[in-house]
Amino acid sequence: MIQVVTPQHMQAIDDASEVPLDELIARAGAAVARAAIRQLGGTYGRRVLVVAGPGNNGADGRVAATRLRERGVRVAVVDALDLPERLPRADLVIDAAFGTGFRGGWQFPDVGATPVLAVDVPTGLDAATGVAGPSTPHAVRTVTFQAAKPGHVFADGPARCGDLEVVDIGLGVDRADALLVDAAAVRHWLPHRPTDAHKWREAVRIVAGTPGMTGAGHLATTAAQRAGASLVAVSSPGVDADAPVEALDRRVPGFDWYTAVLDDLHRFRSLVIGPGLGREEHTVASVLRCVEDAVVPMVIDGDGLFALAWNEAGSPAVLVDREVPTVLTPHDGEYGLLTGRRPDDDRLAAATSLADTTGATVLLKGPATVVATPGEVPLIVDAGDERLATAGTGDVLAGIIGALLARQIPAHRAAAAGAFVHGLAVQRCASVGVIAGDLVEQLPAVFTDLLATDA
Numbered sequence: 001m002i003q004v005v006t007p008q009h010m011q012a013i014d015d016a017s018e019v020p021l022d023e024l025i026a027r028a029g030a031a032v033a034r035a036a037i038r039q040l041g042g043t044y045g046r047r048v049l050v051v052a053g054p055g056n057n058g059a060d061g062r063v064a065a066t067r068l069r070e071r072g073v074r075v076a077v078v079d080a081l082d083l084p085e086r087l088p089r090a091d092l093v094i095d096a097a098f099g100t101g102f103r104g105g106w107q108f109p110d111v112g113a114t115p116v117l118a119v120d121v122p123t124g125l126d127a128a129t130g131v132a133g134p135s136t137p138h139a140v141r142t143v144t145f146q147a148a149k150p151g152h153v154f155a156d157g158p159a160r161c162g163d164l165e166v167v168d169i170g171l172g173v174d175r176a177d178a179l180l181v182d183a184a185a186v187r188h189w190l191p192h193r194p195t196d197a198h199k200w201r202e203a204v205r206i207v208a209g210t211p212g213m214t215g216a217g218h219l220a221t222t223a224a225q226r227a228g229a230s231l232v233a234v235s236s237p238g239v240d241a242d243a244p245v246e247a248l249d250r251r252v253p254g255f256d257w258y259t260a261v262l263d264d265l266h267r268f269r270s271l272v273i274g275p276g277l278g279r280e281e282h283t284v285a286s287v288l289r290c291v292e293d294a295v296v297p298m299v300i301d302g303d304g305l306f307a308l309a310w311n312e313a314g315s316p317a318v319l320v321d322r323e324v325p326t327v328l329t330p331h332d333g334e335y336g337l338l339t340g341r342r343p344d345d346d347r348l349a350a351a352t353s354l355a356d357t358t359g360a361t362v363l364l365k366g367p368a369t370v371v372a373t374p375g376e377v378p379l380i381v382d383a384g385d386e387r388l389a390t391a392g393t394g395d396v397l398a399g400i401i402g403a404l405l406a407r408q409i410p411a412h413r414a415a416a417a418g419a420f421v422h423g424l425a426v427q428r429c430a431s432v433g434v435i436a437g438d439l440v441e442q443l444p445a446v447f448t449d450l451l452a453t454d455a
């Protein structure tokens with residue numbers, strides 16, 4: 001997995017390094033030159049314009065210019081603080097104006113359609129949050145050093161950075177602030193089913209859906225099945241669940257259904273509670289009883305999170321005493337309900353603080369999803385895309401995580417692996433018109449491909 005380090009932490013690593021700054025800049029600049037040649041597809045007859053600022057980012061760019069000249073590239077370097085009226089023509093612009101030391105107020109010049117290669121971060125992109133300034137260029141590629149920064153993966157980062165290349169310049173990273181989840185990690189986390197498996201081994205209990213909203217239970221159930229649950233029992237309180245023929249429809253009353261759910265919960269390996277449950281007071285009461293007394297790992301999603309927030313003592317009070325893992329899956333609105341405040345631009349900190357106060361694993365949804373668990377390095381999943389932003393995809397994610405918990409994957413990894421396969425599923429779907437059920441259909445192939453790949 002790629003390490004993610006905050007700019008502040010990277011500065012401390014830099015300061016503590018025994019490698020002199022000049023040497024780091026030499027290595028960084030050489031890596032930028034190599035990336036530029038790859039981007040240009042060669043050196044002969046190619047022209048490169050380097051926009052170089054007064055700091056170390058500019059120094060990286062000047063070293064790259066020297067290296068490129070040595071390879072026969074025609075290079076012009078312009079001073080970011082003294083730009084000529086007309087920029088020299090070029091096949092590639094290297095943005096070495098400002099990196100992590102940018103403090104706003106400088107405009108990147110208009111380079112038309114010429115592709116931009118950014119050094120460390122495109123100028124104006126906040127490396128801590130990914131929020132772009134008004135003239136931040138859209139780079140085709142960004143070369144960063146030693147570790148990715150949060151700004152590369154959150155907010156405007158992915159769109160402004162283009163392809164991200166992380167280059168080792170010989171700085172030892174003492175600890176990552178987060179890790180970017182990849183296929184190799186998820187493959188490694190997935191357990192093999194033993195030959196003596198039986199249908200109760202990875203059984204998932206789901207409470208989701210209400211009259212008029214039974215689709216939430218259906219989506220969570222089918223997703224759990226397709227993510228490896230060996231048996232799913234689903235209840236939509238007060239109504240027959242919309243259960244596929246392979247699942248058990250456990251009819252429970254509309255009120256005080258917690259007794260029915262808790263009764264034989266010990267037979268299951270996980271409980272998913274909340275999608276489409278509604279926000280009635282009696283529903284809140286039943287959810288809270290389940291959270292307090294459930295003896296198996298839980299995923300609390302959607303209206304289950306509302307129930308936690310509605311509780312007078314606050315969600316931490318209900319959660320901290322749980323002796324088995326809990327995964328909370330809020331989007332920004334649900335995070336706001338739970339904490340009284342929507343997450344700010346520092347999404348790593350937002351997820352981590354909720355995890356710390358509740359003791360739970362928090363999966364903070366978004367274009368890049370963050371998974372935080374007390375005592376664990378946060379995980380970031382950026383496998384999905386905007387096609388996931390349709391009704392019901394969260395229900396699918398909750399079902400997948402429920403299945404992975406039932407497969408005995410620890411909560412931190414189960415949540416991150418769930419978000420990762422959810423993202424891979426949408427990558428296999430059509431470009432337009434994707435609905436949540438499409439993701440479910442892709443899951444067996446996603447798992448098959450993941451397990452088949454060598455790495």
Ligand SMILES: NC(=O)C1=CN([C@@H]2O[C@H](COP(=O)(O)OP(=O)(O)OC[C@H]3O[C@@H](n4cnc5c(N)ncnc54)[C@H](OP(=O)(O)O)[C@@H]3O)[C@@H](O)[C@H]2O)[C@@H](O)CC1
Pocket residue numbers: 010014024025028053054055056057058059060081097098099100101102103104105106119120121145146171
């Ligand atoms: N470990 C690593 O990852 C390594 C990273 N490296 C590289 O170092 C980069 C960080 O370098 P850096 O700290 O020198 O900051 P950088 O962005 O070059 O600019 C600061 C200068 O610009 C000035 N300035 C700022 N804004 C301005 C404005 N609007 N208008 C005018 N001036 C402005 C600012 O002035 P001041 O604020 O001090 O007044 C200061 O002089 C990093 O992004 C990476 O490329 C490698 O070289 C080594 C290993």
Ligand SMILES: Nc1ncnc2c1ncn2[C@@H]1O[C@H](COP(=O)(O)OP(=O)(O)O)[C@@H](O)[C@H]1O
Pocket residue numbers: 302331365366367368369384385386387388389390391392393394395396397422
């Ligand atoms: N723009 C986006 N890019 C990538 N993923 C997204 C985007 N918007 C939403 N998602 C993902 O889609 C899912 C939506 O979940 P949720 O909001 O709970 O949906 P619902 O409640 O309708 O089921 C989450 O996994 C989230 O991370």
